[in-house]
Amino acid sequence: MWKKILDFVFPRQCVFCGKINPQGKYEFVCPDCIPTIRLLDGARCTVCSEPVGPGDMPNIHGCPKCAAHNYAFGQTLCLCAFDGAPREMVHELKYRRGVHILRDIAKIAKDFPRLEEYLKGAVLAPVPLHHFRALRRKYNQSELIAKTLADTFPNAGISVKPLLRRTRSTPTQTTLDRHKREANVKGAFSFRAVKVNAALSRDTRIIIVDDVMTSGSTLSECARILKKEGFKNIDAFAFAKRL
Numbered sequence: 001m002w003k004k005i006l007d008f009v010f011p012r013q014c015v016f017c018g019k020i021n022p023q024g025k026y027e028f029v030c031p032d033c034i035p036t037i038r039l040l041d042g043a044r045c046t047v048c049s050e051p052v053g054p055g056d057m058p059n060i061h062g063c064p065k066c067a068a069h070n071y072a073f074g075q076t077l078c079l080c081a082f083d084g085a086p087r088e089m090v091h092e093l094k095y096r097r098g099v100h101i102l103r104d105i106a107k108i109a110k111d112f113p114r115l116e117e118y119l120k121g122a123v124l125a126p127v128p129l130h131h132f133r134a135l136r137r138k139y140n141q142s143e144l145i146a147k148t149l150a151d152t153f154p155n156a157g158i159s160v161k162p163l164l165r166r167t168r169s170t171p172t173q174t175t176l177d178r179h180k181r182e183a184n185v186k187g188a189f190s191f192r193a194v195k196v197n198a199a200l201s202r203d204t205r206i207i208i209v210d211d212v213m214t215s216g217s218t219l220s221e222c223a224r225i226l227k228k229e230g231f232k233n234i235d236a237f238a239f240a241k242r243l
Contacts, residue, residue, distance in 0.1 A: 015088040015101065026104045028092075029085045036084025040241060041113050047071060048216055049078040049241050055113075071216055072223035073208065073234050077118050078241035079108055082212050086240045090211050093141045102144055105239060106152045119149060119207065119237070121157045123200065127210040127222055128162065128189065130169040145239055146209040163206070164222055165192050185221045191229045202230040213238035 007021045014022045014030040022030030029037065043057035044050060048066035052059070061075075080086045089105065092098030109115055126142035134140055143160070150158040167190050191197070208222045219236040226234050 014085075015092050015098075016085040026107060028089070028101055028104050033085050037086055037108065038081040038084065039108070039112065040078055040080055044077075046075040049076040049213065049238075051243070066216070069216060069220070071220045072227055073216075073219060073236045076213060076216070076219065076236040076238065077115070078213055078238045079112050079115070080240050082214075082240035082242040090141075090240055093144070094137070094211065097138065099139070099144065102148045105145065106148050108239075109149055109152050116153045116156050118235075119153060119156055119158050122205045122207045122235075123163070124149060124158060124160045124207050124209050124237075125163040125222070125226070126160070127208060127218055128164050128166045130166040132169060142210050145211060149209070149237075161197065161200070163192055163197055163200075164189050164225060185218050189222055189225050191225055202232060204231070205233040205235065206231050208234065208236045210236070210238045212240045212242060214242040 011020050012022065012028055013020060014033055015028050016033040016036055017030060019030040019032070022028070024031040025034065040049060040051055042051055042055045043053040043059050045052055045063035045066060046059050046061045048063065048069070048071075050063050050065045052063060082090070086108075089101045092101045093105075124146040126140055126146045128142075129137065129140045143162070146160045150156075150160050166188055168188050170184050170188050206226055208219050208226075210219055213219060213236070216236070219238070223234045223236065
């Protein structure tokens with residue numbers, strides 16, 4: 001009854017088509033738009049998370065798409081393709097202060113095969129925002145996604161720690177090619193050398209968390225900084241991957 005009252009006073013909308021108060025599995029994606037959520041739950045390249053085949057095929061470590069990269073992280077896992085409803089979910093969270101969308105992100109994460117196993121026992125390190133952008137946005141969307149993952153799998157021994165800071169504001173990566181993306185984030189991060197971070201074992205598995213992975217340049221630059229600090233076991237995660 002309370003849900004119906006809230007839907008009447010504050011109607012929900014499907015992020016993709018705008019349908020009012022969608023019913024079904026998700027709160028903000030209607031049943032007609034669920035097919036636009038393309039889960040990357042088949043075989044993948046474990047380095048760059050590029051799909052390489054159906055679920056009954058084995059994963060591969062390294063593919064032609066990432067052969068030219070020298071990533072500082074070991075492997076990545078992305079949940080869905082950055083198009084359709086997931087693209088609008090990211091935009092809702094990043095640009096429209098739509099923190100409510102995290103409830104549907106949690107549902108996607110919970111249903112994703114082997115995600116809990118991938119995250120188990122790890123420290124999640126969100127990709128940081130520059131403080132000016134964080135002030136405008138009121139939060140770091142990557143940090144909220146990391147906390148959502150920890151809350152979704154409470155028995156997995158996951159913790160979230162702000163290990164990194166962004167030392168300079170960088171232009172958006174969306175219109176840049178691979179080489180310009182790498183140059184754009186080069187030297188843009190540093191290690192947050194606070195006491196709790198300094199005491200963290202360098203053998204701890206760190207997973208860098210971002211909202212979207214395109215070329216992997218941002219995730220790799222963050223991993224490079226952590227490697228420079230002596231961390232040995234660094235992987236990456238993104239909610240969506242631009243294919």
